Amino acid sequence: MKGKLKLLIFIGIIITALPLLGFPRNIKTIMLFVFGLSVIFLGLSLKKSIRILKLKLKRAETSHDSISQI
Numbered sequence: 001m002k003g004k005l006k007l008l009i010f011i012g013i014i015i016t017a018l019p020l021l022g023f024p025r026n027i028k029t030i031m032l033f034v035f036g037l038s039v040i041f042l043g044l045s046l047k048k049s050i051r052i053l054k055l056k057l058k059r060a061e062t063s064h065d066s067i068s069q070i
Helices: 002-021 027-069
Strands: none
Touching: 002 027
């Protein structure tokens, strides 16, 4: 899963950099730039959400283990 998120962020960086490489400035390149930024934001937010879910799962497992020991 980490590899897929890194790939998503990398693709977003590439898409964002394309208009900056000297392509003509028109509405398509501006939309491409905005799309690249949104892909980067999506990748980072997914990464944060997965990290939070893993922490919650770990807490639930430790609380379940302590209950089963009683």
